[in-house]
Amino acid sequence: MKKVGLTYDSKADYIFKEGDPPDANAEFDHPLTVDFIAGAIESQGFKVEKIGNGRQLLDKIKDLDVDIVFNISEGFSGRNRESQVPIILEMHGIPYVGSDALTLSLTLDKIMAKKLFIAEGLPTPKFFEVKPSDSVFNLDHLNFPLIVKPRFEGSSKGLDEAARVGNMQALGKRVDYILNTYKQPALVEEFIRGEEFTVAILGNNDSVQVMPIVQVKIEGRLKLGDMFYTFARISSDKLEYVCPAPISEDLSKKISQIATSVYKAVDCCDFGRVDFRVDEQGNPYVLEINPLPCLAKEDIFPLVAKEIGITHEQIIGRILNYALKRYNIEN
Ligand SMILES: Nc1ncnc2c1ncn2[C@@H]1O[C@H](COP(=O)(O)OP(=O)(O)OP(=O)(O)O)[C@@H](O)[C@H]1O
Ligand SMILES: [Mg+2]
Incomplete structure (x- = not known):
């Protein structure tokens, strides 16, 4: 054994x-x-x-x-x-x-990952970075509302209702909060109104398998508008996951294709999860890829397992078997 x-x-x-x-x-x-x-x-x-x-x-x-x-x-x-x-x-x-050190660091740093998405022609919200030494913001071609996040965190850390900002004053205040509290640069992105999806992927190279798409429901709504996933909502009953997402075949295909490209672009191994927002015109934007997604019972993996007719335990077994195969270890 x-x-x-x-x-x-x-x-x-x-x-x-x-x-x-x-x-x-x-x-x-x-x-x-x-x-x-x-x-x-x-x-x-x-x-x-x-x-x-x-x-x-x-x-x-x-x-x-x-x-x-x-x-x-x-x-x-x-x-x-x-x-x-x-x-x-x-x-x-x-x-x-799972993924190696290069992939894990590259993707935890959301700005590095976004630069790679752009180089690969993958859609991601427009952004700029604010470092502690920056005294003026160059809004460039970005339009309010914006969202301010820590540059390298996950689990919606640093995200509460005040993370979405509608004017310069609120932006300045929020950037200061992120710089001082999380001791790292702030990522400022255009806020995408619309819907939110997350896509689990398993496997490597030719065997990459996109799981059924999961849609995020907040306070009973799929059309999220200005609502988003905050740290407080994760542990509340205001957030639900719907699998499979009730969306058109066309959008589902588009999201699955982009998710696969993102997974391959960062050399993700064995498993991962790609997060999306889709604007009110139906354009998908990649927010991030998680090569170390949460496997807990409360998260999305049990839902996608059920949807493909296997158990949560079996999906964990599959992830392990993809890794064993990658190393040519006989099981
Ligand atoms: N540009 C954006 N437009 C709209 N909502 C956004 C945007 N960026 C982030 N959000 C909201 O904030 C949430 C967390 O953002 P993101 O996925 O980038 O960070 P994270 O903390 O790494 O996520 P996770 O909780 O998946 O680890 C998203 O799920 C989404 O609801
Ligand atoms: Mg996320």
Whole structure:
């Protein structure tokens, strides 16, 4: 029986420091999610060793005896945090599930990822960056309303109702908030009114498989207009996922094609999730790609699994098998 190590950052391990925003540990997994993933891997016929986070991996690495590592670790601070575990594993020649360090850093840094999307001709909202040293904003060709996000975070960190700004004064205030609270540059984007979708993808190269598209419903509405996904909404019942998205075949095809191109453009491995907004004229825009999407029961993977007629555990098994195949490890 093959042995799978599990690397993760548990919310239980995060110690809040003075000055931390309330969503400081938002990217980390709940202990129940870690247990669920361990159980799911076991249910697919593997033995599991829970390793823990990057520091715990370093402590254990000399005696580590696993065939592959299933990595869902988010890491600590900065745009390379998700790459910490993959780099340690690469240094020791240990195979792992999911994308490598380059892809994880490139995509966690939303500005680097957007530059790549533009180079590949993939649609993404117009944007500019504000660094702490910038004193004036050059709005360039962008139109209000805009949305202000931290440059390298996930889990809707830094996003609350005030993130969408309608004038210069609100923009200045919000940029200051992001710079001071998250200690990183701000990404300012054109706000896309309309609808929101997210697309899970599995596999590699010729076997890339787009899952049924999921649509985001907020406060019972699919036509979101000015509404968006905030940190507070994630943990409330105001946010629902609809799968499959009730959209035309034409839009579904367009979104699936763009999602596949994004996945391939950043060299995503085994699994990932691409987030979209579609404007009121039906034009899709890529917001980001997550090569380390949340696999929790509350997220979208159980929904897409059900839609394709398999269980949540089996989808985790498929992800693992894509990785084993990539490394030519016989199961
Ligand atoms: N340009 C935009 N126009 C409209 N809404 C946006 C835009 N950018 C972000 N949003 C809203 O903010 C949410 C979070 O943004 P984004 O996906 O870029 O960041 P994230 O924190 O990495 O996401 P996740 O929660 O998926 O990890 C989106 O799901 C969407 O609702
Ligand atoms: Mg997102």
